[in-house]
Amino acid sequence: MSSVTGTVTINQPLNYRAGARVQPTDGGQAEEVYEPATGRVISKLLCSGEKEVDLAVQSAKAAFKIWSQMSGMERSRVLLEAARIIREQREEIATLETINNGKSIFEARVDIDISWQCLEYYAGLAASLAGEHIQLPGGSFGYTRREPLGVCVGIGAWNYPFQIACWKSAPALACGNAMVFKPSPFTPISVVRLAEIFTEAGVPKGLFNVVQGGVATGQFLCHHPDVAKISFTGSVPTGIKIMEMAAKGIKPVTLELGGKSPLIIFSDCALENAVNGALMANFLTQGEVCCNGTRVFVERKILDVFTKEVVKRTQKIKVGDPLLEDTRMGALINRPHLDRVQGFIKQAKEQGAEVLCGGDLYVPDDPKLKNGYYMRPCVLGNCRDDMTCVKEEIFGPVMSILPFDTEEEVVERANNTKFGLAGGVFTRDIQKAHRVVAALKAGMCFINNYNISPVELPFGGYKASGFGRENGRAAIEYYSQLKTVCVEMGDVESVF
Ligand SMILES: NC(=O)c1ccc[n+]([C@@H]2O[C@H](COP(=O)([O-])OP(=O)(O)OC[C@H]3O[C@@H](n4cnc5c(N)ncnc54)[C@H](O)[C@@H]3O)[C@@H](O)[C@H]2O)c1
Numbered sequence: 085m086s087s088v089t090g091t092v093t094i095n096q097p098l099n100y101r102a103g104a105r106v107q108p109t110d111g112g113q114a115e116e117v118y119e120p121a122t123g124r125v126i127s128k129l130l131c132s133g134e135k136e137v138d139l140a141v142q143s144a145k146a147a148f149k150i151w152s153q154m155s156g157m158e159r160s161r162v163l164l165e166a167a168r169i170i171r172e173q174r175e176e177i178a179t180l181e182t183i184n185n186g187k188s189i190f191e192a193r194v195d196i197d198i199s200w201q202c203l204e205y206y207a208g209l210a211a212s213l214a215g216e217h218i219q220l221p222g223g224s225f226g227y228t229r230r231e232p233l234g235v236c237v238g239i240g241a242w243n244y245p246f247q248i249a250c251w252k253s254a255p256a257l258a259c260g261n262a263m264v265f266k267p268s269p270f271t272p273i274s275v276v277r278l279a280e281i282f283t284e285a286g287v288p289k290g291l292f293n294v295v296q297g298g299v300a301t302g303q304f305l306c307h308h309p310d311v312a313k314i315s316f317t318g319s320v321p322t323g324i325k326i327m328e329m330a331a332k333g334i335k336p337v338t339l340e341l342g343g344k345s346p347l348i349i350f351s352d353c354a355l356e357n358a359v360n361g362a363l364m365a366n367f368l369t370q371g372e373v374c375c376n377g378t379r380v381f382v383e384r385k386i387l388d389v390f391t392k393e394v395v396k397r398t399q400k401i402k403v404g405d406p407l408l409e410d411t412r413m414g415a416l417i418n419r420p421h422l423d424r425v426q427g428f429i430k431q432a433k434e435q436g437a438e439v440l441c442g443g444d445l446y447v448p449d450d451p452k453l454k455n456g457y458y459m460r461p462c463v464l465g466n467c468r469d470d471m472t473c474v475k476e477e478i479f480g481p482v483m484s485i486l487p488f489d490t491e492e493e494v495v496e497r498a499n500n501t502k503f504g505l506a507g508g509v510f511t512r513d514i515q516k517a518h519r520v521v522a523a524l525k526a527g528m529c530f531i532n533n534y535n536i537s538p539v540e541l542p543f544g545g546y547k548a549s550g551f552g553r554e555n556g557r558a559a560i561e562y563y564s565q566l567k568t569v570c571v572e573m574g575d576v577e578s579v580f
């Protein structure tokens with residue numbers, strides 16, 4: 085697929101049920117879907133009502149009966165085939181993602197690679213999922229069976245639409261579950277391709293369904309009595325609501341929420357790596373990344389040299405048409421979000437921060453991009469821990485630099501946040517590196533790198549950043565349940 089920004093329109097139905105694209109039976113309110121690079125409407129989304137949500141859940145229930153009875157090896161083969169198709173269609177899917185999300189095609193390709201790798205990884209685990217055998221007195225014994233949960237709901241955010249759907253569906257399906265997925269209404273397009281790919285790969289029709297919409301559709305899903313589990317990726321306020329709804333039905337939840345993560349740069353770091361790490365920690369996907377290390381603590385001894393280099397490199401980031409090969413930062417998701425990010429920068433200045441570079445709106449020369457949602461990546465100096473830009477998740481390309489003097493001080497300041505998603509440290513002192521990450525109250529820590537995504541590693545937060553884990557073996561725990569079977573080999577010794 086060789087597409088040009090400003091040319092693609094999607095008219096196909098965006099719901100997927102029982103193995104086919106469908107219009108929702110009770111599709112009420114229509115919402116416009118945008119191409120962030122141009123501000124153009126590329127599709128219309130019909131929000132699924134209660135009836136459509138129920139049909140999707142019933143479709144998943146029917147497929148679950150077949151899928152859950154298949155062996156791990158059989159499920160593995162299907163997931164491997166899905167991974168193969170994604171690899172084959174990498175360019176087409178990445179292009180759709182770029183058009184709907186605004187991120188550069190360079191990054192979207194990486195997202196798609198991580199997505200098929202995730203399917204391959206769980207295909208590899210599917211056949212080895214097992215319980216254990218436990219010997220009891222007198223020849224009796226017990227064993228555990230690792231069983232699927234049933235129909236799982238996935239609710240996604242807009243920053244990594246395809247990848248989030250794979251991070252949820254791959255372990256869910258590997259464990260024998262079915263899924264109904266609701267993407268963000270801002271990015272409804274690519275997940276439907278994933279549903280088609282699963283069908284093409286050979287899952288039973290209805291195993292992976294897509295419903296579309298916002299708050300109301302999400303609520304219908306969470307309240308549905310036949311839903312066994314909810315896996316949510318999104319903001320903290322919505323996560324709280326999801327947990328409340330899940331509590332009413334005693335449904336387990338995985339919550340992958342926001343963050344305001346610390347990145348700690350010690351003076352004994354390899355400076356060039358640390359600068360690269362800080363850029364990776366702040367400017368992927370226009371800064372719209374949950375685990376970004378947006379509080380960059382720099383040891384005072386190297387504050388000037390580090391800041392100078394980070395600013396120089398940030399100014400060189402090529403912003404513009406996300407489908408061009410050399411673009412490294414595309415457009416933010418929509419106008420209200422761009423305005424919100426701009427608001428944070430204005431407030432930061434009012435509170436005493438200094439804009440060292442960027443932060444202003446960017447209007448590309450290409451006339452077709454003039455209504456896109458672009459800004460220049462921003463580095464803020466003169467920051468203090470009590471500033472709003474340092475405390476709140478901005479979810480845009482804004483890095484705050486904060487000097488520190490001692491290890492003890494920086495660890496305390498790094499942990500002084502309600503969030504706990506990620507953290508990073510750059511130093512050549514390996515003992516200090518391990519000591520510091522051990523002290524960080526965060527679920528995903530990096531030493532001498534940042535924001536890389538090996539699917540073998542569990543990912544998830546501490547504190548208000550949520551709980552449960554995606555990726556790695558750990559995710560299996562969140563998509564399966566243990567049944568214990570106790571087997572008597574002798575006679576029943578009744579106490580009566
Ligand atoms: N920890 C992670 O893995 C991770 C990954 C990506 C994004 N995020 C976080 O997501 C946030 C940005 O995404 P967003 O703006 O889409 O978040 P959001 O909370 O506004 O929406 C997330 C999803 O929840 C749905 N939703 C909203 N209200 C709902 C309700 N009451 N009931 C059910 N569903 C509801 C939305 O339609 C969307 O699909 C940021 O805070 C970011 O840090 C976290």
Ligand SMILES: C[N+](C)(C)CCCC=O
Binds near residue numbers: 243372374536
């Ligand atoms: C792939 N990354 C960069 C680690 C992002 C994970 C999802 C968070 O928003």
